[in-house]
Amino acid sequence: MARYGMVIDLKRCYGCYACSMACKVANHTPPNVFWSRVLKGESGTFPNVVRQALPVLCFHCEDPGCVKVCPTKATYANDDGVVVIDKEVCVGCKYCMMGCPYGARYTVPEWKSYFPEGLPLSELEQFQKEAWEEKSGCGVATKCDFCTERREDGKEPSCVTACPADARIFGDLDNPDSEASQRIKRDRGFVLKPEQGTKPKVYYLPPR
Amino acid sequence: MIAAKERNGKEDVWIPTCCGQCYCMCGIRVRRQNGVVTEVEGNPEAPTGRGKICVKGLAGPQLLYDPYRVNYPLKRTNPKKGIGVDPKWERISWDEALDIIIKKLKKCQEVDPRGVYFQATTTQASEIRFGVIGFMKAFGTPNYWVSGGGLHCGNGAHFMNGIMHVSWSIIPDFAHCNLPLNFGCSKGHGAGHVAVQNATQAADARARGSRTITFDPFQSAQAAKAHEWQPIRVGTDGAMALGLVNSLLNEHGIWDDEYIKYKTNGPYLIRPSDGRYMRDKETNKPLVWDLVDGCQKIHSDPSVTRVEYEDEAHDVAIQGRYTVDGVECTPAFELLKEHVKKYTPQYVEEITWVPAASVSRIAKEIGQAAEIGATVTIQTEKGPKKIPKRPIAAHYFRGSQGHVNSGWTCLSIDMVNHIVGAADTWGGAMGLGATVCGGYEGTGKPYQIPYADDDGLLVAKAWVYDHLPYPMRVPKPPTRLDLHDMFPTSIYNAFTITSPRWFEMLDRFKIPYRPDIMINFGSNSVMTMGHAETVTENFLKKFNFIFSFQLYITEFEEAVADIVLPDTCYLERYTPAVSFPSTFSHPQGEDDWGWTIRQPVIEPLYERRDFNVVMLDICKRLGISDKYYKGLNDTIIMRYGGAMDDKYKLCEDGSREHEWPEVTDRLLKDRFGEEHGLDHVSEKAVFTWPKRKEDVYWKWFNPARVPLYFEYFIDSGEQIAKLCDEFDAKEFFDFDWSRFKALADWYPCPSHTEPDPEYDMYTFYWRAVMHCNSLTQQNPWLDECSQEDPYVYAIQMHADTAQKKGIKQGEKVWLENSHGHRVRGWVALTEGIEPRHLAVAAVAGHWGEYMPIAKGKGTFFNDLVEMDKEHTDPLTLNQDICCRVKIYKA
Structure with a gap:
């Protein structure tokens, strides 16, 4: 069985938000919810300063904090991780x-339109609403699932496909020959907040 | 055409077409589920993107279904016009709308058809080639502009790149370039031309280990990804580049001797009396000095020319003094070398605020990275050929070109490439909107191989150009409403048409007609040009009648439109050719050529009708459709690379009509053969064929030279000044004509010479990746994304500067220029900006009632942009888009 993970190459990423948008469109997330986000930070003082984009999503941890605390066992890891x-x-x-130490989960109390109240929903919004309620829903926890439906269709997660910088590699971390495994090993892959001990399966490659 | 597929008993199909969220026009596939367009992906078959697509493209479905789209024709019932006036719209039928329009157009046609002025958006650059150009030719009007899409971004850049690269823009050969130098542009970082493909290529280059240096006043995406950021003072990139040229030539003694001698006019002998070429008495061709034979030769003499790199030729002089016909002449290169000596590192530091030591060091780095003398062997149709390898590229766009020194700045930056021979060869600066194409092997079309004129220089007669940068047009007494005919070095201008004395100018030049009808296709020129009140009152309100094809009721329609026609968006229409000839969307590098088409993924919703369909309808009602089709046939020959086969020509005798799918089919068959019509191409929405290597790296396969010395500018300046005198029009055009000269210089912007110390901050705008022009601001998904970013809706200000002024994070402020024009916004504090600058993003700060998502977000920077002669580049008439302001709390 595969153990799915992702590698995000920060040298390639330039923070364009295509991943956020691709995720939004593929997973029909309502206003204020991006399962796949791009955080922007800045370090140093002028002129020795650099801005850095950091794309984040659910890290599909091997020892996930969310699973541990879920009282109803609604959250769990599939066999593929x-x-x-x-x-x-x-x-x-x-x-x-x-x-979740990474703030990767979202919940919305009720579905809302992007447009001012009182307008009939557009066909697109009607579709989005129904699709959201079918897959995720209001009043419950939601998050990235590495695009289950797309993977069933033989595609990669939407953030991986869209990325104009080709900064994301999706693959089987159990397979030492997968590109993802190879790149983590070769290019000093690291995870965020390793001290939390959740063993994320989303790795980053250094920006420089 | 597209077979419908089903999933769970419901339609679920992906339809290939072409994006239209910006002018890049990348290939996309659009998902339609049960009749609803739900999703967009990149089209793996299209070389522009290869399956990837940007944030704007992904957000396309919201544009299709936005409840604020205009869905029915509207008529203004309030005769009063202006910003803030309620138009009192009334819904009318298409028949009524067209009846009104035809009546007005017919009257104008009788009086003087030149009273029609076409205004169009650059976002839909491919549609322009049909509906706009075809109509103008048929109706008989020369008046046309693309508002901010032209004047903010291209007068200097497109002009100079035409002269130097036969192209629209330049871009590093990312696949092989080791040192890209980025001067104020986002190429390779998500915006700009061929954005998605370039972003992939730039990321590949970073992964490969190429080193980038970015000159930008703030930490733009391209600065953040660079290995070195030089926070340059806004508007001084030209001085920086001339400093690099000086340092290369005079400090480090580095230049590409072979390139200068055989691929530029560097060896042309210049006579001292008037700075003109010394010409051969018999042929009138410019002369060079043959060092082997010790005598003058005409520049094209086979003994002193090298077309291909391995050709042999006599050495020619580029330095020294040589006597021809008793006149002591100097090679142009020597004059350039002397001329740039004043741009010492110290002087450049004073202007640009980039440390002198950095100027010198970067020049040395360029010289080393260029690997002058190195070659690679490429496979051409004629076998393996050796060409120079020059893996450095200085490139630029809006940020550096949008100033009163636009033309010379563009040239100065590009000159860095030409000094080290890094132009249109392996690893160097390449023409973008690639114009060298031997054509598809089955038909030889589209065909475009540049050539040299009698002076040996590259002729910019390519499919990209309406404005023919070279050979220079001779200025003529103007007939156009913007007096364009007399300014051969410009594409558009605004200082004439927005002047309070516009009609006086027309009187003075004896132009017998006045603006009557404006046809607007998708532009929001109230916001995209400059100070909104000036544009509206001085220009737009001078039209008697304005009708507008639009997706939304923008600030333009609110202020001045009489009729609004609901256009389809790019997902609802056919466009026969998108990547050709649009110049922004040709695949760069060695990947295949691609001819993309746009095809509807859904029937037009509500009463929306395609702009091109309606323009055809209008022509029919005016009885000029035969001329319209002829106009298209003529355009196709010029802009789409070669003559048309008679059997595919559109009918010119009025005996039959054509619809757009048929036009698409004919054009495809004519370019790619009978078997490659619409039926064939619609499966992938793109027709591809391999690029020849000698078309990619064309420099050493073409005999043409490029100028380092702009001898002919001297003539142009004199001719324009003379015309002004003839019409006694000096008071309108007291430009500094001495800027029409042969060698590049840097001149300050009004922002650099602002005398009042109260206006102590420099401000400029930048391109946010989620926006293009002004329309994308209304897309709710893109708005949401903009809010994710810390700066897209903010005014960036250095934290120390803010502290000194008592301004805090998030505080609301006014920026006010010395003309009393001011804009509002909120401040985001940062270390990532040169402390004397303020940065604003995009065409934001909408106020229109019918774009509620866009309304009130961000800052309307353009209201600070003055549109007068002082803010216009005398050489190219480009507008200056940096300002000096004071900042205070709102």
Whole structure:
């Protein structure tokens, strides 16, 4: 069985948000929810200063804090290592949002349109609403699932496909020959907040 | 055409077409589920993107379904016009709208058809080639502009790149370039031309280990990704580049001797009396000095020319003094070398605020990285050929070109490439909007191989140009409303048409007609040009009648439109050719050529009608459709690379009509053969064929030279000044005509010479990756993304400067220029900006009621942009887009 993970090459990424948008469109997330985000930071003082973009998503940890704290076992890891949420079992207690050290989980109390109130929903928004409620839903925890539906269609997660900088590699971390495994090994791959001990499966390659 | 597929009993299909969220026009595939367009992906078949697509393209479905789109024709019932006036729209039928329009156009046609002025958006550059150009030719008007899309970004850049590269822009050969130098542009970083493909290529280059140096007043995406950021003072890139040229030539003694001698006019002998070429008495061709035979030769004499790198030729002089016909002449290169000596590192530091030591060091680095003398062997149709390898490229765009020194700045930056021979060869600065193409092997079309004129210089007669940068047009007494005919070195200008004395100018030049009808296709020129009140009152309100094809009711329609026609967006229409000839969307590097088409992924919603369909309808009603088709046939020959086969020509005798799918089919068959019509191409929405290596790296396969010495500018300046005198029009055009000269210089912007110390901050705008022109601001997904970014809606200000002025993070402020024009926004504090600058993003700060997502977000920078002669580049008439302001709390 594969153990899916992702590598994000920060040398290639230039912070364009294509990943955020691709995720939004593929997973029908409502306003204020990007499962795949780009954080922007700055370090140093002028003129020795540099801005850095840091794309983040659910890290599909091997020892996920969210799973540990979930009282209903709605959150669990699939055999392929992808951490998912059973929305029928989730009671919306938000413990998992506290349990995730990476802030990768989102919940919306009710579905909202992007447009001012009082307008009939556009066909697109109607589709988005139905698709969101079918896959994820309101009042329950939601997050990146490495694009389950796309993978079923033989595609890679939407953030990987769209990335104009080709900065993302999706693959099987159990396979030492996969590009993802190779790049982590060869290019000094690292994870965020390793001290949390959750063993993320999303790795970064250094920006310089 | 596209077979419908089903999933769970519901339609689920991906349709290939072409994006239209910006002018890059990357290939996309669009998902339609049960009749609803839900998703966009890159089209793996299209060389522009190869399956990748940017944030704007991904957000396309929201443009299709936005409830604020205009869906029905509207008529203004309030006769009053202006910013803030309620137009009191009334919904009318298409028949009524077209009846009104035809009546007005017919009257204008009788009086003087030149009273029609076409204004179009650059976002839909491919549609312009049909509906706009075809109509103008048929109706008989020369008046046209693309508002901010032209004057902010291209008068200097496109002009100079035409002269130096037969192209629209330049870009590093990312696949092989080891040292890209980025002067104020986002090429390779998500915006700009062929954005997605270039972003992939630039990322590949970083991964390969290429080193980037970026000159930018703030930490733009390209500065953040660079290995070295030089926070340069805004508007001084030209001085920086001339400093590099001086340092290369006079400090380090580095130049590419072979390139200068055989690929530029560097060896042309210049006579001292008037700075003109010394010419051969018999042929009138410029002369060079043959060092082997010790005598003058005409520049094209086979003994002193090298077309291919391995050709042999006599050595020619580029330094020294040589006597021809009793006149002591100097090679142009020597004059250039002397001329740039004043740009010492110290002087450049004073202007640019880049340390003198850095100027000198970077020049040395360029000289070393260029590997002058190195070659590679490429496979051409005629077998393996050796060409120079020059892996450095200085490139630039809006940020550095949008100033009163636009033309010379562009040339100065590009000159760095030409000094070290890094132009249109392996690893160097390449023409973007590639114009060298031997054509598809089956038909030889589209065909475009540049050639040299009698003076030996590269003729910019390519499919990209309406404005023919070289050979220079001779200025003529103007007939156009913007007096364009008399300014051969410019593409567009605004200082004439937005002047309060516009009609006086027309009187003075004896232009017998006045603006009557404006047809607008997608532009929001109230916001995209400059100070909104000036544009509206001085220019737009001078038209008696304005009708507008538009997706939204923008600030333009609110202020001045009489009729609004609901256009389809790019997902609802056919466009026969998108990547050709649009110049922004040719695949760069060695990947295949691609001819992209746009095809509808859904029938037009509501009462939206395609701009091109309606323009055809209008022509039919005016009885000029035969001329319209002829106009298209003529355009196709010029702009799409070669003559048309008679059997595919559109009917010119009025005996039959054509619809757009048929036009698409004919054009495809004519270019690529009977078997490659619409049926064939619609499966992938792109027709591809391999690029010849000698078309990619064309420099050493073509006999043409490029100028380092712009001898002919002297003539142009004199001719324009003379015309002004003839019409006694000096008071309107008291430009510094001495800027029309042969060698590049740097001149300050008004922002650099602002005398009042109260206006102590420099401000400029930058291109955010999620926006293009002004329209994308209304897309709710792109708006949401903009809010994710710390700076897209903010005014960036250095933390120390803010502290000194008592301004805090998030505080609302005014920026006010010395003309009393001011804009509002909020401040984001940062270390990533030169402390005397303020940076604003995009065409933001909308106020229109019918774009509620865009309304009130960001800062309307353009309201600070003055549109007068003082803010216009005398050489190219480009507008200056940097300002000096004071900042205070709102």
